[in-house]
Amino acid sequence: MAEIQLKSLAHSYVSAPTGPDDYAIRQLDHVWHKGGAYALLGPSGCGKSTMLNIISGLVQPSEGDVLFDGKRVNELSPRDRNIAQVFQFPVIYDSMTVFDNLAFPLKNNKIPASKIKARVHEIAEVLEIEDKLYKKAKNLTADEKQKVSMGRGLVREDVSAILFDEPLTVIDPQLKWKLRRKLKQIHEQFDITMVYVTHDQLEASTFADKIAVMYGGQIVQFGTPTELFERPNHTFVGFFIGSPGMNLIEVQRCPRGVCFGSIVVPLDSWKVEALQRLKSGNIKIGIRPEFVEISAQPSDETFEAEVRDVEDLGTYKIVTVQLGPEILKVRQNEDFSADIGSRVHLSFPSQWLMLYVDEFLIKEQE
Numbered sequence: 001m002a003e004i005q006l007k008s009l010a011h012s013y014v015s016a017p018t019g020p021d022d023y024a025i026r027q028l029d030h031v032w033h034k035g036g037a038y039a040l041l042g043p044s045g046c047g048k049s050t051m052l053n054i055i056s057g058l059v060q061p062s063e064g065d066v067l068f069d070g071k072r073v074n075e076l077s078p079r080d081r082n083i084a085q086v087f088q089f090p091v092i093y094d095s096m097t098v099f100d101n102l103a104f105p106l107k108n109n110k111i112p113a114s115k116i117k118a119r120v121h122e123i124a125e126v127l128e129i130e131d132k133l134y135k136k137a138k139n140l141t142a143d144e145k146q147k148v149s150m151g152r153g154l155v156r157e158d159v160s161a162i163l164f165d166e167p168l169t170v171i172d173p174q175l176k177w178k179l180r181r182k183l184k185q186i187h188e189q190f191d192i193t194m195v196y197v198t199h200d201q202l203e204a205s206t207f208a209d210k211i212a213v214m215y216g217g218q219i220v221q222f223g224t225p226t227e228l229f230e231r232p233n234h235t236f237v238g239f240f241i242g243s244p245g246m247n248l249i250e251v252q253r254c255p256r257g258v259c260f261g262s263i264v265v266p267l268d269s270w271k272v273e274a275l276q277r278l279k280s281g282n283i284k285i286g287i288r289p290e291f292v293e294i295s296a297q298p299s300d301e302t303f304e305a306e307v308r309d310v311e312d313l314g315t316y317k318i319v320t321v322q323l324g325p326e327i328l329k330v331r332q333n334e335d336f337s338a339d340i341g342s343r344v345h346l347s348f349p350s351q352w353l354m355l356y357v358d359e360f361l362i363k364e365q366e
């Protein structure tokens with residue numbers, strides 16, 4: 001097991017990159033700590049697989065260093081880095097039995113036969129494929145094959161880390177949940193550094209203690225699922241995490257706050273000071289649908305909006321409202337009711353009203 005550090009890392013598939021758009025990974029520093037269960041979450045094309053392949057050694061970074069426990073490994077082959085990688089589609093030998101597939105990485109490392117047998121049985125038991133051990137892999141279902149593929153990653157006790165690249169894509173939806181739980185359990189049992197790539201926020205938050213959100217070749221936030229929800233560090237995190245995502249409104253500077261259309265939103269004094277200091281005109285406010293409050297009566301702190309839609313989602317409702325030129329989503333309890341076209345009064349509690357300049361969150365200490 002190792003601590004994996006990425007230092008001033010950048011990667012371009014173009015031989016002579018001319019600008020940031022030519023980079024699949026833009027320069028970043030990041031540490032995956034020893035024994036952590038991490039998810040790397042982001043949309044298609046943001047650079048997740050490139051990052052995994054740089055860690056495992058399948059791709060050589062064009063700039064920067066990869067360090068395992070402080071030692072530079074840029075020149076080491078995947079085998080010498082001792083990384084296990086589980087891909088989207090099962091990588092197994094069809095003509096071998098399940099036992100031989102699982103034993104293969106250990107035989108390669110010259111582990112004694114008795115130890116191999118014990119370890120293979122241990123992993124097969126955890127993955128619930130013990131009864132398949134002496135069957136040919138080609139006779140397995142797609143789910144079982146992927147379990148074997150995962151088992152080949154998990155079987156080695158000496159690995160620096162296990163990297164999972166969307167491993168549950170081929171798995172039946174009902175089994176996905178079970179396998180994710182299983183991986184979590186394996187992590188707790190064996191205490192291995194695991195990095196799990198996905199574009200599914202639910203998958204990321206059920207597996208990982210901490211999630212790195214990637215966007216446009218950058219890690220825009222690294223935090224717990226709660227941190228990503230409550231304090232999105234970048235507008236993309238606000239939009240991508242949550243269902244529906246954060247309400248984001250383009251605004252202008254106004255005395256004591258910001259405004260859009262004829263709506264003036266007062267801000268805490270430290271936010272106003274930050275806006276005076278920062279020069280950019282790219283300003284947004286963000287608030288999650290869960291944190292917008294609706295009241296029947298107006299007050300000095302409310303904004304009048306028009307109800308456009310009320311969607312009943314069983315245990316809660318999503319209310320769509322029009323506030324000035326903007327459409328917002330508000331989450332309400334299942335007992336909320338309002339006629340379409342009726343007026344409601346919204347308030348934005350200041351601790352949940354985020355301010356973004358150039359897409360990044362403005363924090364109080366800045």
Ligand SMILES: Nc1ncnc2c1ncn2[C@@H]1O[C@H](COP(=O)(O)OP(=O)(O)OP(=O)(O)O)[C@@H](O)[C@H]1O
Nearest residue numbers: 013023024042043044045046047048049050051199
């Ligand atoms: N071998 C390659 N040669 C050239 N460009 C590549 C190569 N592999 C990836 N890219 C480009 O690099 C960028 C990042 O791709 P990458 O596969 O790392 O993203 P991803 O987040 O894993 O996407 P997905 O979820 O679709 O797999 C994309 O623009 C992609 O087109």
